[in-house]
Amino acid sequence: MPTHTMRAVRLHEHGGPEVLRYDEVPIPEPEPGEVLVRVHAVGVNPPDRYLRDGLTRMPGETESTVGLPVIPGTDVSGVVEAVAADVDSLAVGDEVFGLLRFPSFDGRAYAEYVAAPASDLARKPAGIDHVHAAGAPMAGLTAWQFLIEVGHDRPSPFQAAMHRPTALGADTTVLINGAAGGVGHFALQLAKWKGARVVAVASGEHESFLGELGVDQFIDYTKSRPEELVHDVDLVLDTVGGPHSSRLLRTLKRGGAQFPVLPGDFDEEEVAKLGVTVSSAQVRSNGAQLAELGRLLDAGTVRVAIDSTFSLADARAAHERAARGHIQGKIVLTVA
Numbered sequence: 467m468p469t470h471t472m473r474a475v476r477l478h479e480h481g482g483p484e485v486l487r488y489d490e491v492p493i494p495e496p497e498p499g500e501v502l503v504r505v506h507a508v509g510v511n512p513p514d515r516y517l518r519d520g521l522t523r524m525p526g527e528t529e530s531t532v533g534l535p536v537i538p539g540t541d542v543s544g545v546v547e548a549v550a551a552d553v554d555s556l557a558v559g560d561e562v563f564g565l566l567r568f569p570s571f572d573g574r575a576y577a578e579y580v581a582a583p584a585s586d587l588a589r590k591p592a593g594i595d596h597v598h599a600a601g602a603p604m605a606g607l608t609a610w611q612f613l614i615e616v617g618h619d620r621p622s623p624f625q626a627a628m629h630r631p632t633a634l635g636a637d638t639t640v641l642i643n644g645a646a647g648g649v650g651h652f653a654l655q656l657a658k659w660k661g662a663r664v665v666a667v668a669s670g671e672h673e674s675f676l677g678e679l680g681v682d683q684f685i686d687y688t689k690s691r692p693e694e695l696v697h698d699v700d701l702v703l704d705t706v707g708g709p710h711s712s713r714l715l716r717t718l719k720r721g722g723a724q725f726p727v728l729p730g731d732f733d734e735e736e737v738a739k740l741g742v743t744v745s746s747a748q749v750r751s752n753g754a755q756l757a758e759l760g761r762l763l764d765a766g767t768v769r770v771a772i773d774s775t776f777s778l779a780d781a782r783a784a785h786e787r788a789a790r791g792h793i794q795g796k797i798v799l800t801v802a
């Protein structure tokens with residue numbers, strides 16, 4: 467008899483990693499515009515934790531699109547199992563990866579199967595496996611949309627002006643704060659791909675990893691302050707944020723820009739006095755951009771570093787790993 471149920475991780479309540487429950491639930495049906503993906507691997511991202519903790523509305527959403535019980539997760543890599551009648555871009559058997567329905571908390575990726583908007587998916591690069599592909603969507607698209615191309619004209623919840631990437635080339639220097647993390651390690655590789663000089667800020671344990679990825683200068687933030695060592699930078703991409711992130715403004719040359727991936731408070735007077743700009747954005751699902759990033763992954767120009775893997779049933783341990791911080795690349799859940 468065919469089985470109509472699957473295993474999925476669900477939240478029945480908000481709280482710590484212990485509230486992630488391994489359940490048996492119905493296999494979803496793809497809606498119009500969607501395909502059913504048999505999931506091989508799931509990338510773990512900070513919003514999975516925010517939802518688990520109790521945040522149910524993304525910045526910019528007027529109301530929440532999720533209620534308990536909910537399957538968290540946004541990043542998948544897998545194989546198309548079924549296709550809605552109106553989808554002709556993908557076929558059964560295609561290997562795909564994607565960031566699902568973001569910005570919303572309605573990705574439903576921590577599962578053996580997920581119904582996924584076809585437009586959120588791209589073909590998985592043949593040269594990398596599902597674990598590496600699952601690590602790419604959210605962090606890779608965030609780096610892409612901040613540094614290369616926004617890819618949409620939707621208003622930002624963080625600022626009135628449209629975010630505009632800085633043109634990068636051999637005559638530009640980019641400082642990446644939080645360079646070893648999910649977003650940071652993609653951002654530095656995209657900046658290197660564009661020919662820029664890259665200064666990476668991270669804790670000392672990541673020095674050789676970041677050297678292998680081609681950074682030109684490494685600063686261990688536990689020993690030195692970047693703003694005392696680096697000046698005349700064209701662009702700061704800050705994936706760390708927090709109350710002290712405005713000190714990185716002092717590394718910029720006049721006309722430079724700071725892109726906080728985690729939006730924060732900046733003193734407008736200080737920004738104007740330094741002659742710099744501050745601009746943020748919110749990542750959005752985008753299968754077409756993911757296909758472009760996929761070509762770089764296939765060519766080995768950009769690679770996905772895997773911090774650690776856990777089975778889907780052990781999602782709790784994956785979240786406990788994330789809570790310990792100092793992530794190098796991506797945490798990924800594997801699905802049998």
Ligand SMILES: NC(=O)c1ccc[n+]([C@@H]2O[C@H](COP(=O)([O-])OP(=O)(O)OC[C@H]3O[C@@H](n4cnc5c(N)ncnc54)[C@H](OP(=O)(O)O)[C@@H]3O)[C@@H](O)[C@H]2O)c1
Nearest residue numbers: 512608644646647648649668669705727747748749792793
């Ligand atoms: N705007 C958007 O649409 C968007 C999209 C994606 C992510 N985000 C946000 O961006 C942030 C980063 O996401 P992620 O997925 O890259 O996180 P992640 O994988 O956890 O990486 C964070 C990195 O920051 C490093 N770090 C921590 N404290 C630091 C400090 N004081 N100075 C320098 N580095 C430090 C950590 O390692 P070490 O301390 O060992 O160096 C780690 O490698 C999250 O807050 C997330 O919510 C926003």
